[in-house]
Amino acid sequence: MEGDKSSGAGAGGLVLLNCFVSPFGNRVRIALKRKGLAYEEKHENLAPKSPLLLSSNPVHAKVPVLLVGGSPVCESLVILEFVDEAFAGNGEPLLPAAPCARAHARFWASYVDSKLPECAVRVWRSPKGAAAVEEGRKDLVAVLKTLEAELGAKPYFAGDALGYVDVALVPFAPWFLTYERLGGFSVAGECPALAAWAERCVRENECVAKSLPEAEDVFQFVCGMRKMLGLD
Amino acid sequence: MEGDKSSGAGAGGLVLLNCFVSPFGNRVRIALKRKGLAYEEKHENLAPKSPLLLSSNPVHAKVPVLLVGGSPVCESLVILEFVDEAFAGNGEPLLPAAPCARAHARFWASYVDSKLPECAVRVWRSPKGAAAVEEGRKDLVAVLKTLEAELGAKPYFAGDALGYVDVALVPFAPWFLTYERLGGFSVAGECPALAAWAERCVRENECVAKSLPEAEDVFQFVCGMRKMLGLD
Numbered sequence: 001m002e003g004d005k006s007s008g009a010g011a012g013g014l015v016l017l018n019c020f021v022s023p024f025g026n027r028v029r030i031a032l033k034r035k036g037l038a039y040e041e042k043h044e045n046l047a048p049k050s051p052l053l054l055s056s057n058p059v060h061a062k063v064p065v066l067l068v069g070g071s072p073v074c075e076s077l078v079i080l081e082f083v084d085e086a087f088a089g090n091g092e093p094l095l096p097a098a099p100c101a102r103a104h105a106r107f108w109a110s111y112v113d114s115k116l117p118e119c120a121v122r123v124w125r126s127p128k129g130a131a132a133v134e135e136g137r138k139d140l141v142a143v144l145k146t147l148e149a150e151l152g153a154k155p156y157f158a159g160d161a162l163g164y165v166d167v168a169l170v171p172f173a174p175w176f177l178t179y180e181r182l183g184g185f186s187v188a189g190e191c192p193a194l195a196a197w198a199e200r201c202v203r204e205n206e207c208v209a210k211s212l213p214e215a216e217d218v219f220q221f222v223c224g225m226r227k228m229l230g231l232d
Numbered sequence: 233m234e235g236d237k238s239s240g241a242g243a244g245g246l247v248l249l250n251c252f253v254s255p256f257g258n259r260v261r262i263a264l265k266r267k268g269l270a271y272e273e274k275h276e277n278l279a280p281k282s283p284l285l286l287s288s289n290p291v292h293a294k295v296p297v298l299l300v301g302g303s304p305v306c307e308s309l310v311i312l313e314f315v316d317e318a319f320a321g322n323g324e325p326l327l328p329a330a331p332c333a334r335a336h337a338r339f340w341a342s343y344v345d346s347k348l349p350e351c352a353v354r355v356w357r358s359p360k361g362a363a364a365v366e367e368g369r370k371d372l373v374a375v376l377k378t379l380e381a382e383l384g385a386k387p388y389f390a391g392d393a394l395g396y397v398d399v400a401l402v403p404f405a406p407w408f409l410t411y412e413r414l415g416g417f418s419v420a421g422e423c424p425a426l427a428a429w430a431e432r433c434v435r436e437n438e439c440v441a442k443s444l445p446e447a448e449d450v451f452q453f454v455c456g457m458r459k460m461l462g463l464d
Binding site: 059068071073074075077078079081082083086099100102103107108110111146 | 291298303305306307309310311313314317318331332334335337339342343378
């Protein structure tokens with residue numbers, strides 16, 4: 001959070017440091033578009049990381065970073081809350097108003113962060129045929145089923161419209177194809193309501209449709225990374 | 233979050249499910265005392281876990297849980313924000329008012345959660361003499377030094393008075409003695425300003441002093457757990 005405040009990030013402007021496949025960075029894209037905020041996006045390749053990324057997020061050296069008049073805000077869920085609070089006048093809030101409902105939404109976003117990426121990475125970044133892939137798949141399916149149970153019969157996690165948990169989770173949907181191909185399972189087969197929810201998020205929300213990469217592009221990105229890491 | 237709402241937790245009352253050594257549970261103790269809120273505390277032994285804990289936090293089955301008129305709020309940082317929002321009229325808020333400052337505080341509390349427990353557990357829950365202890369110690373000292381750098385010359389992370397990051401971090405202080413004895417290092421030697429901050433938190437804040445266990449009791453608790461796990 002102590003980045004270079006004299007960077008050319010634009011006084012007063014919003015600059016998002018992101019990588020096009022990052023579920024975390026794409027949360028911020030969705031939130032900014034939903035609020036109707038103009039911003040500039042700088043694409044990070046992750047290797048090598050840009051001097052701006054390293055100076056803006058020296059603690060984690062990770063995307064996303066939102067530069068606000070040059071000052072960095074880091075960590076995707078922290079950025080979502082920041083956007084919701086700093087631009088409270090722009091459209092519907094991401095978080096509900098009631099403290100209990102806010103806690104409920106934060107609980108589930110925190111669940112996504114603490115469980116989903118850790119299982120998923122074992123599926124897509126383990127050597128081909130490793131036992132870790134099968135264990136990762138089992139754990140990932142259990143996490144997705146838990147999320148599906150929380151979704152229940154509602155159209156969105158928040159109820160009738162896109163909210164905080166939806167924005168936190170839906171950027172993982174373009175990764176489902178990669179999980180399926182490398183883990184040997186079907187998200188729609190295991191969790192039909194969750195698969196339908198992901199399609200609904202894209203179909204009914206322009207801010208989502210315009211923020212997410214194609215699933216095939218994510219898979220090709222992962223294939224390139226696996227080749228580089230010697231995993232196949 | 234879907235716990236048994238018909239439990240005898242008391243309509244309208246606050247009930248904290250906690251274990252006396254839990255840094256996460258003791259965050260909530262501090263927040264409730266700071267807000268001057270009356271609450272009942274139910275002590276969990278962790279093995280076996282109580283039916284009330286299992287029904288109140290079916291997803292994680294972990295303390296702390298704050299029952300609010302019987303409805304559970306789970307995850308310690310989520311509970312801190314809930315307490316701050318639901319009882320906004322009770323004394324000074326834990327989080328500052330400005331969105332940028334709130335993001336800064338949330339970033340550092342999230343840093344504590346994502347880094348500190350994972351390193352610490354390798355120090356205190358690895359077999360005696362294992363390489364993991366030494367690796368855990370190195371990583372833990374690096375985390376504490378990063379936190380010390382963020383503290384800087386300020387009396388508290390929040391500035392002149394106890395705030396969100398202080399409440400998130402200080403319940404780990406009674407564990408320092410355990411980390412030191414099992415990891416073979418001195419927190420005050422490595423991070424003198426952080427050690428002084430921990431003492432200041434206790435000395436100047438009754439809500440902290442009344443919420444934390446004795447360091448020696450934490451160590452004895454850990455020794456008992458290590459014996460049970462066959463680690464010594």
